[in-house]
Amino acid sequence: MPRNSAFGELGLPRILSRLKEEIIELYLSADLPWIVGYSGGKDSTAVLQLVWLALAEIPPERRKKIVHVISTDTLVENPVVAAWVKKSLEVMEREAKARDVPIHPHRLTPHIEDSFWTNLVGKGYPAPRHKFxxxxxxxxxNPSNAFINRVVKASGEAILVLGTRKAES
Structure with a gap:
């Protein structure tokens, strides 16, 4: 009976190997910083894991380029989710340093004038709705764009790495 696999004939191990090879080639091909968008969801976690695994295969002396990992905290997330993301960024930073992987996580937040409560209570905006x-x-x-703009201003360009699903599961 034929097996249905999202990875086709190659299978998961070969696909992962090819993806890591491609990431390594891209990483070593230009001196531009990378910015990985990370929410803690499946897609962003998968792409971040692939980048991490690829970087770990590069000899430490060739890991010159910083890979920024950005995660936006809206300051109105479910407290359990917010704590989990904060903790995951802390663990990521600690492990990256310990393993000499050039990953630098950043927890981004909105400016006070853009915060949910400033706009809802202070400015009288209605609660967000589908059409507003x-x-x-x-x-x-805005917090993500501000970070990206700072990196681009400092280095001229940046590579933005995002995990997006090919199709809904």
Whole structure:
């Protein structure tokens, strides 16, 4: 009976090996910093894990380029989720240093004037709705864009690495 696999004939081990090889080649091909978007979800975790595994295969003396990992804390997340993401960034930073992997995690937050409570209570905005999602740009997009702009200003360019699903599962 044929097996259905998302990885086809090659199988998972070969696909992972090829992905790591491609990441290594891209990492070594230019001196531009990388920025990995990380939410803690399946897609961003998968891409971050692949980048980490690839970097670990590069000899330490060739790991010159910083890989920034950015995670945006809206300051209104479920406290359990917020604590988990914060802890995962702390562990990531500690392990990256211990293993000499050039990954630098960053917890981004909105400016006070863009915060949920400043806009909801202070400015009188209505609660976000499907047709009026004022919060997404202010709480998530703006902090990420500000970080990316700082990196680009310092180095001229940056490579943005995002994990996105090919199709919904």
């Amino acid at each position: 999602r004022w919060c997404t740009e202010r709480l998530k997009i």
